Amino acid sequence: MHTLAVVLHAPERLALDRLQLDEPGEGDVVVDIAFSGISTGTERLLWSGRMPPFPGLGYPLVPGYESVGRVVAADKGAVLSEGDTVFVPGAKCFGDVRGLFGGAAARVVVPADRLTAIDAGLGDSGVLLALAATGHHAVAAALPDLIVGHGVLGRLIARLVLAMGGEPPTVWEKNPARHGGAEGYAVIDPAADPRRDYRTILDASGDAGLLDTLIARLSRGGEIVLAGFYEAPLTFAFPPAFMREARLRIAAEWKPVDLAAVMALVDTGQLSLDGLVTHRQSAARCDDAYRTAFADPGCLKMVLDWRGCS
Numbered sequence: 462m463h464t465l466a467v468v469l470h471a472p473e474r475l476a477l478d479r480l481q482l483d484e485p486g487e488g489d490v491v492v493d494i495a496f497s498g499i500s501t502g503t504e505r506l507l508w509s510g511r512m513p514p515f516p517g518l519g520y521p522l523v524p525g526y527e528s529v530g531r532v533v534a535a536d537k538g539a540v541l542s543e544g545d546t547v548f549v550p551g552a553k554c555f556g557d558v559r560g561l562f563g564g565a566a567a568r569v570v571v572p573a574d575r576l577t578a579i580d581a582g583l584g585d586s587g588v589l590l591a592l593a594a595t596g597h598h599a600v601a602a603a604l605p606d607l608i609v610g611h612g613v614l615g616r617l618i619a620r621l622v623l624a625m626g627g628e629p630p631t632v633w634e635k636n637p638a639r640h641g642g643a644e645g646y647a648v649i650d651p652a653a654d655p656r657r658d659y660r661t662i663l664d665a666s667g668d669a670g671l672l673d674t675l676i677a678r679l680s681r682g683g684e685i686v687l688a689g690f691y692e693a694p695l696t697f698a699f700p701p702a703f704m705r706e707a708r709l710r711i712a713a714e715w716k717p718v719d720l721a722a723v724m725a726l727v728d729t730g731q732l733s734l735d736g737l738v739t740h741r742q743s744a745a746r747c748d749d750a751y752r753t754a755f756a757d758p759g760c761l762k763m764v765l766d767w768r769g770c771s
Contacts, residue, residue: 462491465770466566467747468558470521472510475748477770480523482570483554490541490573491534492549497565497744498527498588499754499763501612502667502690507561508751511692521558525565526551529579529587530767539573546581548590548720567744567770577720583727585741585764586734593617593723593732594715599663599688600625601719602710607659607678608632610666611639611648613737613761614688618665619646621723624731631656638758642736654678663688672697676707684708738762744770 462482469475485491504524506512528549532541541547551562552569563569579587596618604627608615611634622630629646631654640648651674658680664671667689675685676697683705687695701707726732740763742750747765754763 462568462570464555464566464568465744465767466523466555466558467525467744467751467765468521468523469507472520473508475508475751477745477747480555480558480566482568483556485534485536485570488536488538488572488574489570490532490536490539490547490576492530492547492569492571492576493533494528494530494549494564494567494569494767496529496585496588497525497765497767498591498738499525499565499751499765500527501754501760502614504751505755506690506692508755513692517559517561519559519561522561523552523555523558523563523565524561526562527588527591528564528569529583529585530569532576533568535573541573541576541578545578546583546587547576548579548587549576550591565744565747565765567767577724579724580728583734585738585766588764589613589617589734589737589762590720590723590727591715593621593727593734594719595688595712596621596665597719597723598715599686599712601722603661603684603686604628604630605661605663605686606630607656607662609651609662609664609668609671609675610634610689611636611643612665615665616642616737616761618663618688620644620732621726622646624726631659636758644733659683661686665689667691669693669695673701676702676705679705679707682706682708684710686710686712688712738764740764741766
């Protein structure tokens with residue numbers, strides 16, 4: 462089998478290439494991808510060449526870990542069936558071309574146990590499940606009362622806080638163009654916020670230079686959760702952190718329990734994914750789509766449409 466896939470050959474050199482797929486093995490399924498999301502965090506770093514050393518990193522590579530598709534072939538022992546709509550968190554099925562993360566392709570071969578059946582009615586909003594699960598992983602230990610950044614991850618985290626019974630958080634956002642779209646919480650410029658008693662501050666911006674600013678806004682014993690992906694080293698002045706007995710926690714990638722929790726909230730209507738996919742583009746125009754996703758501040762989430770690509 463062959464597939465069309467987005468291939469990053471080198472930093473800022475991207476193309477839609479035809480690749481040979483690995484043959485399905487025991488427990489594998491073949492999925493035709495309908496939609497894949499473009500990450501403005503890790504994928505931006507891969508595209509720009511600024512990704513810090515990371516296991517499996519190297520070019521050429523197929524990016525993408527936010528895909529939704531339909532099972533078209535399943536091994537007899539697989540728990541999924543032909544016709545099932547599934548969330549695909551990536552794939553490694555492209556021979557010598559690295560799958561990091563491998564979801565941006567028209568067809569993939571994936572172990573069935575890595576996939577999650579979802580409601581087909583989610584449409585392209587299903588690509589947001591990875592970010593929602595990432596947000597859940599970040600807040601499961603403590604719901605934040607301040608969120609930094611009102612991009613798509615920050616919005617999902619704010620919605621999760623409310624869905625999980627928390628008080629409406631404050632969200633910091635410096636870009637006025639991103640102040641809209643809040644549902645049940647306030648979005649303000651940091652300069653307009655006098656508070657210095659936040660218990661839990663969650664950074665969803667990925668800005669490596671913010672730690673001193675955030676530490677100054679903590680209550681004694683407060684915690685800063687780092688939920689972005691940071692290309693530069695993080696440093697902070699020790700005395701202010703010492704005076705506040707500040708704590709730092711790093712939220713890594715989501716786990717299956719986070720995805721299950723998010724899906725339950727979506728299924729019951731407690732968590733909405735509406736209004737977060739702002740841009741859509743045919744996968745045939747993937748180079749334009751990636752550049753728009755990374756350069757247009759009005760683009761919260763860009764989705765590639767693979768339907769019709771084969």
